[in-house]
Amino acid sequence: MLYSYKYPRPALSVDCVVFGLDDKETLKILLIQRRNSPFKDKWALPGGFMRMDKDESLEDAARRELHEEAGVENIFLEQLYTFGSKNRDPREWVASVAYYALVNLSEHSLRAATDASEAQWFSTTDLPDLAFDHQEIVDKAIERLRNKVRYQPIGFELLPKKFTFSQLQKLYESILGQKLDKRNFLRKFRSMDLLVDLNEVQGEVHHRPAKLYSFNEKKYEKLKEKGFNFEI
Amino acid sequence: MLYSYKYPRPALSVDCVVFGLDDKETLKILLIQRRNSPFKDKWALPGGFMRMDKDESLEDAARRELHEEAGVENIFLEQLYTFGSKNRDPREWVASVAYYALVNLSEHSLRAATDASEAQWFSTTDLPDLAFDHQEIVDKAIERLRNKVRYQPIGFELLPKKFTFSQLQKLYESILGQKLDKRNFLRKFRSMDLLVDLNEVQGEVHHRPAKLYSFNEKKYEKLKEKGFNFEI
DNA sequence: GCAAAAGTGTTCACCGTACACCCATGC
DNA sequence: GCATGGGTGTACGGTGAACACTTTTGC
Numbered sequence A, B: 001m002l003y004s005y006k007y008p009r010p011a012l013s014v015d016c017v018v019f020g021l022d023d024k025e026t027l028k029i030l031l032i033q034r035r036n037s038p039f040k041d042k043w044a045l046p047g048g049f050m051r052m053d054k055d056e057s058l059e060d061a062a063r064r065e066l067h068e069e070a071g072v073e074n075i076f077l078e079q080l081y082t083f084g085s086k087n088r089d090p091r092e093w094v095a096s097v098a099y100y101a102l103v104n105l106s107e108h109s110l111r112a113a114t115d116a117s118e119a120q121w122f123s124t125t126d127l128p129d130l131a132f133d134h135q136e137i138v139d140k141a142i143e144r145l146r147n148k149v150r151y152q153p154i155g156f157e158l159l160p161k162k163f164t165f166s167q168l169q170k171l172y173e174s175i176l177g178q179k180l181d182k183r184n185f186l187r188k189f190r191s192m193d194l195l196v197d198l199n200e201v202q203g204e205v206h207h208r209p210a211k212l213y214s215f216n217e218k219k220y221e222k223l224k225e226k227g228f229n230f231e232i
Numbered sequence C: 001g002c003a004a005a006a007g008t009g010t011t012c013a014c015c016g017t018a019c020a021c022c023c024a025t026g027c
Numbered sequence D: 001g002c003a004t005g006g007g008t009g010t011a012c013g014g015t016g017a018a019c020a021c022t023t024t025t026g027c
Helices: A058-070 A110-114 A134-148 A165-176 A182-191 A217-226 B058-070 B110-114 B134-148 B165-176 B182-191 B217-226
Strands: A003-005 A011-021 A027-033 A047-049 A076-083 A094-102 A119-123 A195-201 A211-215 B003-005 B011-021 B027-033 B047-049 B076-083 B094-102 B119-123 B195-201 B211-215
Touching: A011 A058, A011 A134, A027 A058, A027 A165, A047 A058, A058 A076, A058 A094, A076 A134, A076 B076, A094 A134, A134 A165, A165 A182, A165 A211, A211 A217, B011 B058, B011 B134, B027 B058, B027 B165, B047 B058, B058 B076, B058 B094, B076 B134, B094 B134, B134 B165, B165 B182, B165 B211, B211 B217
Parallel strands: A011 A094, B011 B094
Antiparallel strands: A003 B003, A011 A027, A011 A047, A027 A119, A076 A094, A195 A211, B011 B027, B011 B047, B027 B119, B076 B094, B195 B211
């Protein structure tokens, strides 16, 4: 069966840039190895075509693809940009609505870790050649994340429930691509009244254990709406 | 002739939120009165369907629609967001890539002004009922503009070549929806080294004439790339 | 005791903010 | 001379930025 329209129309797809942190708080992106042409065997962003039969919105489609291709669910997801150059797909004109996602890697890495030939995490500073215009999409996503970090809290979505100050700092350093001053960073965060001191320390480290913190979720959500100015 | 595809696909359109300033430096938006159903006679954003036969990109399509429907050309245009709810168009599923534009109204108001029944400027604070989900698009565009103003220079695109300080200030007040302190605003702008004192004064006013300024274009473009922090 | 990371204060410069009066012009 | 908007400076508080040493733990 074929679907016919009076005028030709481009295909519509969604692609997702999924950010996660590894155990060294390095920023990583989830990529999928393509099994079909074009760009067979190349690494690409998880994503796929909109399926009208599924009665889903753009964001639903993004979530579905992430679930199917990478096994991640219930994550922070936000629209990034729509890429519509005519030649970005060699087959035909495909406009793609790109999303970016933040996931807590320690809780969501299952599929990607167990089936390494299909999905794999790559450091943002050391990505392979990507299919289509996906490098451009990744660049835009990183830029967005760098900007976002300056006026909204992030971290909640990327870090485990309990975390240390240095994990938080390394997260910011990883996103911003620059070293930060420990004391200034600490003071800034303390002044936001965003962290809860759990009165616990981490275990299993070969040095002085650090105190553990969690986010004050209410305050976190409020700051997300209201925004702030995080200059570093 | 019909165009057929193996899977159904949504239609793709572009819509534009065109901002301009009137002679009182009030922020306005350009709307078009629809001549066809659905939403016949309602006001709507200029826009239309992607035409694959025209070999145009998304942004090209946005520019084409603006030219055809409102007679504006060569303007600042930036992608805003893609709206894809299934029921946003009663006819069928139409995903729309929204753009927003900044125009110098004194140089671009021709078509809209001469054919008032078709295109008209409306104050952002007093918009009519809009067709489709266009109010939502407008809201998002205003929000974007308010944010943008804080980290990038704008004004160049909205103001005439020569302008006074108070025009610039009213522009910012209009976008931000709040009064600003004259002296602080002035100092802030002066410190950016963005304005060129033209050593001219305005004429035809019934009070002390104000000095005229223009933007230092090079500096303007540089600041746009680099960004700044404009706290007010 | 030594390696490794945690934890902790102070000083300075800059900038955002609040605030009020005189000036130049047209009528 | 009066109405209208144009034009100007200062003081205070807050915050970003630079900077180094001691503490705690595991080995």
